[in-house]
Amino acid sequence: MPDVNPVAFVVLAALALGGAVMTVLTRNVVHAAFWLLEVLVATAGLYLVLSAEFIALVQLMVYAGAVSVLVLFVIMLTLRRREDSVRTRDLSWPVAAMSAVLAVAIAYVTRALPVPAPERAAQPDVAAFGHALFTRWVLPFEIASGILLVALVGAVWWAGRGEEL
Amino acid sequence: MRVGLEAFVMLATALFAVGLFGALSKRSAIMVLMSLELMANAVNILLVAASRYVTPATMDGWFFAVFSLVVSAAEIGLGLSLVLALYRKVRTAELDRLDTLKG
Numbered sequence: 381m382p383d384v385n386p387v388a389f390v391v392l393a394a395l396a397l398g399g400a401v402m403t404v405l406t407r408n409v410v411h412a413a414f415w416l417l418e419v420l421v422a423t424a425g426l427y428l429v430l431s432a433e434f435i436a437l438v439q440l441m442v443y444a445g446a447v448s449v450l451v452l453f454v455i456m457l458t459l460r461r462r463e464d465s466v467r468t469r470d471l472s473w474p475v476a477a478m479s480a481v482l483a484v485a486i487a488y489v490t491r492a493l494p495v496p497a498p499e500r501a502a503q504p505d506v507a508a509f510g511h512a513l514f515t516r517w518v519l520p521f522e523i524a525s526g527i528l529l530v531a532l533v534g535a536v537w538w539a540g541r542g543e544e545l
Numbered sequence: 546m547r548v549g550l551e552a553f554v555m556l557a558t559a560l561f562a563v564g565l566f567g568a569l570s571k572r573s574a575i576m577v578l579m580s581l582e583l584m585a586n587a588v589n590i591l592l593v594a595a596s597r598y599v600t601p602a603t604m605d606g607w608f609f610a611v612f613s614l615v616v617s618a619a620e621i622g623l624g625l626s627l628v629l630a631l632y633r634k635v636r637t638a639e640l641d642r643l644d645t646l647k648g
Binding site: 447458 | 567599600602
């Protein structure tokens with residue numbers, strides 16, 4: 381069983397969960413984007429606690445670095461006035477009840493599931509991760525690069541067209 | 546006191562539920578995309594944690610998490626560019642104003 385620091389876990393979990401709740405509850409879209417950034421950074425911390433250093437680094441670069449900036453850009457581009465960022469509270473109680481029921485159901489079902497013990501204890505390291513990525517997982521890796529290329533071209537095609545649309 | 550996999554399952558479940566609530570109740574397309582990002586994030590936390598506890602030697606879940614990161618990065622990029630294209634056309638990013646197909 382990996383040695384996860386309980387204090388770090390509790391702090392980071394509280395940060396992630398609190399940030400997620402604030403993302404959904406805040407009325408200002410720009411504030412929501414910054415709360416989302418906080419959740420993504422706390423998630424990178426959780427990956428570090430699980431000794432997944434490479435994924436934590438990717439999370440920081442791709443999400444905290446690129447995605448949150450992209451979200452902020454689109455928010456700024458689609459707001460005509462500064463006041464538009466503050467929205468009326470659009471929360472629906474049926475959806476809240478449904479999400480809560482789903483969460484309780486998942487917690488109830490997974491509570492009884494046995495956690496299989498690992499065949500052998502091992503400390504994961506980045507070198508082994510990189511080696512496996514380019515040997516055993518090389519086909520998904522190439523497909524992922526294809527997906528990124530298609531998404532890049534698609535995003536430019538969609539967003540880059542002018543008024544002739 | 547040791548932190549078990551159950552703690553991560555609970556955390557991921559709670560994060561997923563918060564994201565689902567946001568994705569279904571928000572009227573701004575950008576807020577919906579941000580909530581989708583929260584849900585994808587919860588799944589990734591679960592993948593990384595489960596792999597660390599169950600398959601630490603082969604790190605299978607970590608590769609799943611990396612590819613899931615790639616797909617959700619592509620998804621948010623495409624989603625945001627779609628919002629921009631829509632905004633150019635109809636001058637709004639509010640989902641309940643997009644009712645052209647409503648009978």
